Amino acid sequence: MTAPLLAVDRLTMRFGGLVAIDAVSFHAENQKITSIIGPNGAGKTTVFNCLTGFYKPTSGRLLLTTPKGEFHLERMEDFRINQRAGVARTFQNIRLFPAMSVLENLMVAQHNKLMRASVWSLAGLLGLGAYRRAERDAVELGRYWLERIDLIDRADKPAGDLPYGDQRRLEIARAMCSEPRLLCLDEPAAGLNPRETLLLNDLLRFIRDEHNAGVLLIEHDMSMVMEISDHIVVLDYGRKIAEGDPEAVRNNPAVIRAYLGEDEEESA
């Protein structure tokens, strides 16, 4: 059996005396949607922040295996995790570049590719053909994603002027423009109406099936999680309490207890 795309091994994160994540282990496979769920404060976003280098984990290993090689994410600087290992993320509170146009947002995501093509700006300043071609390709990739998320008509408008749901999808498209192997989405459905959530589901399935990438998803919208996840990891108070396919998790007593609380008689 081949190694999983992402292997999280006994990941622990302490903030002073508070143990936010306590020895959590799970796998995420390529071309699968893996969801992390759990009540508020369970440590879901902390897992993401460790994965993408915004926090340095106290202990544990984060091993990403791609055709390009093996990457120990816990030892890498945050921007290199995207640059080298190909992990991209979105944020719980959308972080676009609001004053820049929609297309420019997608161009920034292709920064490293374009930097190489522009030979650290020299070829770009001189306007050499190789750079022009690379830029045209980058615009084409941007166009491809804008058509996919149906924002092609607003490509030249400031990203900050888009409606909320479009901003969410644009942030995902932007992450995909960095051509990641693992896409981490932090509550992408938060604040979306049911129709927008359906569009989002389609987009995530499309990414999983067509783009040879694994998707890691944090979400509170249970109907969405149950519908599109291939695998679910449940956290509570920083510990993994359950894992499995949607059906198994739905019926797991520990999960029901974490979400609904214990019955009086049971706990007594």
Next chain:
Amino acid sequence: MAEIDYIAQAKESAIAALVGLALTVPIVGLRTDSSGPDGMTIDVRMLDAVLLAIGIGVGHFMVNLARGLLQQRRRAAKPAIARAANLKSVAYFLGAGALVFGLVLPGLPFADRYVMDVGTLVLTYVMLGWGLNIVVGLAGLLDLGYVAFYAVGAYSYALIASHFGWSFWVCLPLAGAFAAFFGIILGFPVLRLRGDYLAIVTLGFGEIIRVILLNWYDFTGGPDGMSRIPRPDFFGLPFARSSPDGATFHEFFGLEFSSMHRIIFLYYLIFALALLTNVFTLRIRRLPVGRAWEALREDEIACRSLGVNPTNTKLTAFAIGAMFGGFAGAFFATRQGFISPESFTFIESAVILAIVVLGGMGSQIGVVLAAILLIGGTEIFRDLAEYRMLAFGAAMVAIMVWKPRGLLSNREPTVRLGPKPGAGS
């Protein structure tokens, strides 16, 4: 709702007049006069007081009326999108007009020595503004010590040119390189800082450079400054009446000798340097590094998550901004022939920053307008003597009230899918 309520406004103006009367009666209406033969007398001038109060009332009414009419017109004005497109073409024509005017200025009949000097000064600040615009406007790093790079450029030029006797065209890139190097030196320790904290550190850096220049007597001449800095030549042809080694500029071109030649040459020199800064900025804005600067200004965390190296990106912004400051400094040194730490005080940084902010962060033509307004304006109003700074301050306040985002703050995307809107309309 658009109708103006004249009666209410008249009432308001009447109240204003009454308040005015209460003030004018004691201040204007009663005047003590001690010059007469019988000691101090009180001179009653009630008519003046009443006339003044009426003037206040009428003035109040007129101002309100004008404001009301203006609002009415604004409501009826074109929608915002059309206005933005309009603004774009306005900026475009302003830019083209300024370019042509700058080119032909030395040939115009009123362009005497004074006008050329002011023009050169304004262009120096335009260049400095454009250089700082890279750091502040594009990369969003608030730099209060930009004058330090200007000083480094000026002193590098002065020292290299007087010690080694190299020509201006060799020293200019060296001065730029030194300034860029200092930009990187400053950049490294302050990369983690943002906003106010960065501003304070850069402010300190500017002062450190000035204090070093002031105290390193053996090297920089300290407060005496450096004099007899070599003047620039026209690609080997000096601007002099006669030269012991070869032809001078006027001999070579068979012209009558005139001291204006050098002035005009200096003008075109800074014109070319400023233009170079502008073209460079416009180009680099469209490159990945330029876009990364703007993205860093917008959201650094998002940049990191997309694999943009924030350290390198900020350092290039600092270095390139500093390099243009260094070029301007070298020009300043060769134009003045004399430099001292006096020229590189904090107020210079503040003026350059004011030019960038008033112009509209990141707007190239806005910087030109602001430089003309601030530098040209203070020159023109020199007759106002001590009220000059008052006018300066009032202009700043006025712009911040009516145009809080700067004179021209319209951002053009660096890359487009569709055609340009408003083109040709």
